[in-house]
Amino acid sequence: MHAVVEAPVPEAEPGARWQPAEPRGEATGAGERPGACYPATPMFAPSAPPRAGSPRSTALLAVDAGSVFTKAYLLDDVEGERRLVAVSRVPSTGDDGAVATVTAAQRATAQVLAIAGREADPRGLHARLTSRPGVPRFLPVAPGAEALHALRALLERLPVQLLEPLALDAGSEALLSAVEVHQPDAVIVTAGTTGGAGGSERRATMAVLEALRHGAGDWTLPVVVLASGQVAADAGHALGGAPHAVVEPQDAAGLARELARIGAERAQRTWTEETLSSGAPAVEAAPASSLVGVCAATEMIADHYDVDVLTLDLGASHALAVLATGTSGRRRVVCAARGDLGTRLGRRSILDQAGAQALGSWLPVDHGEEGLRTDARRALVAPAGLPESIEELLAEHAAAREALRLVIADLAVSLGATQAGLPPVDLLIGSGGALACVPRLVQAALILLDAAQPQALTQLALDRATALPLLGHLWATLRADAVGAALERDGLLNLGLCVAPIGAGREGETAVKVEVAYATRSPITVEVPFGAIEVVPLPIGERASLKLWPSRDFDIGLGRGNAATPRAEVEGGAVGIIIDARGRPLQLPATVEKRQAKLLQWLQSTHAYPPLSFVQGQSGSAPGAADLASTGKSS
Structure with a gap:
């Protein structure tokens, strides 16, 4: 969650040291163009300082307090343009290991000011927010499938999780049992999707509301009632003094406001409890949701470029998928969130949900269910810890793939998809610490490709600075287009173009031939066989024209076997041009030996990891920390 505070910040002293913005070795000169990549921690600095002697600026300071890490962002004017000046990241826990949101926010704020060469001004610098309450969970109570479908349609733009629905006539005992088991943040009771309700439906609605009112002594669970006519008029009387709201069944905006208010109050309580315990001064403004910020940023980018966008946001405690499709003015935004x-x-x-077999299918070495559960316990006990071997890193990335596949499946349900997968998109964005902090950028690209399986031509981008929630928050609340553009330019990193032919063929036979005509050097032609994935270098700062010749069994967007030439030149990315000829849909080999050999081939051909000693499920000496450290080299 993000809160933005306008605060005067002293300018840097003349002669203060500023470090140029450079990626972690992925590309040089990236800070001078869109898609710049900067380290998410510990330093994020602009390419030039504010001019000495210039008037005091009004900076934007924001803090994102997550479950594991707390980030602080500082924006200020750089050569007449608002830029993301610095980013810091600190653990969200205190010395005792307990989550300390207030203390972490204070440390992150002090660190971001130190990075930027500023002096702290406690009177004017205070930002606070928290995402620790996680994804809001609501228990729907509906009279039938039609009403439930209508409710899902009303909520499709919101990053919330609907629990297993309960029938309106299920009875008070079943209702209270579901509340006790699931512990929802609120109950949404729908009395129908059209004006007025029948007698039986009205009686069932009143019974539900009475049960929610009298089911517990000191009842604090909020209730939102979707009703009209007499049912709406009676709902308030039935609930009495219990926290509730009544919304018209078709009022999507009204429902969104009520649910946002419930989420803000929930986050406010979390922050207030920790503020009181820490002795820090209280702040009145309610925090904003970082998940809502990601949704808003996705819509903003889709509108700005007039493209279809899929954003996959994966953190320590949540997974979020946001799809924005259609044209300006008729764009549909659909979210799926899991806490x-x-x-x-x-x-x-x-x-538990994906299964050990599914996670193991992404590993080129036998790990076993017990090994996976050991990894899960280790991640829970030490969530800020880093993998100590390549094997542990591979297991973490396997979990990332399955987490995204699960939330994408939820997104497909919300879309009403009748077939597997999602519609084609122009831009696929990865966000969240699980993707932004990978040792090699190509690892994030492979996770996105394996989870989303984009088709034909898709641009890949990574929110390397984890600033996408802030970008969306500024755009949605302040409509600060200049600030949004600067954050987009500073925070989003262009990974490159993915060419993924649709179809299947025989192993080893050519799936697609690609000609890359560079702007400044000789062209190259690459033939990629079915079942393979290759990376063609095209660094940030370079451009190239493409010609694509799929074989007769494959489609690159114009029909099987039809050649294609993109109208515009391709921009270089931090990874390059990824030619994914593994087939769509992606089918992994059935036998363990063949699958692990194929995975090893893909990881080695893309240089995603250092040379691995795994051979068809057998590992030699396990790679240690020294081997893992080498994964920080250029992609």
Whole structure:
């Protein structure tokens, strides 16, 4: 969650040291163009300082307090343009290991000011927010499938999780039992999707509301009633003094406001409790949701470029998928969010829901269910810890793939998809610490490709600075287009173009031939066989024209066997041009030996990891920390 505070910040002293913005070795000169990559921690600095002697600026300071890490962002004017000046990241826990949101926010704020060469001004610098309450979970109570479908349609733009629905006539005992088991943040009771309700439906609605009112002594669970006519008029009387709201069945905006208010109050309580315990001064403004920020940023980018966008946001305790499709003015935004699928705090849930076999299918070495459960326990006990071997890193990335596949499946349900997978998109964005902090950028690209399986031509981008929630928050609340553009330019990193032919063929036979005509050097032609994935270098700062010749069994967007030439030149990315000829849909080999050999081939051909000693499920000496450290080299 993000809160933005306008605060005067002293300018840097003349002669203060500023470090140029450079990626972690992925590309040089990236800070001078869109898609710049900067380290998410510990330093994030602009390419030039504010001019000495210039008037005091009004900076934007934001803090994102997550479950494991707390980030602080500082924006200020750089050569007449608002830029993301610095980013810091600190653990969200205190010295005793307990979550300390207030203390972490203070440390992150002090660190971001130190990075930027500023002096702290406690009177004017205070930002606070928290995402620790996680994804809001609501228990729907509906009279039937039609009403439930209408409710899902009303909520499709919101990053919330609907629990297993309960029938309106299920009875008070079943209702209270569901509340006790699931512990929802609120109950949404729908009395129908059209004006007025029949007698039986009205009686059932009143029975539900009476049960919610009298089911517990000191009842604090909020209730939102979707009703009109007499049912709406009677709902308030039935609930009495219990926290509730009544919304018209078709009022999507009204429902969104009520649910946002419930989420803000929930986050406010969390922050207030920790503020009181720490002795820090209270702040009145309610925090904003970082998940809502990601949704808003996805819509903003889709509108700005007039493209279809899929954003996959994966953190320590949540997974979020946001799809924005259509044209300006008629764009549809659909979200799916899960608060139990984070790669650190939610690893056990990923294992339970996806299964050990699914996670193991992404590993080129035998790890076993017990090994996966050991990894899950380790991630839960030490969520800020790092993998100590390549084997542990591979297991973490396997969990990331399955977490994203699970939330994408939820997104497909929300879309009403009748077939597997999602519609084609132009831009696929990865966000969240689980993706932003990978040792090699190509690892994030492979996770996105394996989870989403984009088709034909898709641009890949990574929120390397984890600033996407802030970008969306600024755009949605302040409509600060200049600030949004600067954050987009500073925070989003262009990974490159993915060419993924649709179809299947015989192993080893050519699936697609690609000609890359560079702007400044000789062209190259690559033939990629079915079942393979290759990376063609095209660094940031370079451009190239493409010609694509799929074989007769494959489609690159214009029909089987039809050649294609993109109208515009391709921009270089931090990874390059990824030619994914593994087939769509992606089918892994059935036998363990063949599957592990194929996975090893893919990882080695893309240089995603250092040379691995795994051979068809057998590992030699396990790679240690020294081997893992080498994964920080250029992609």
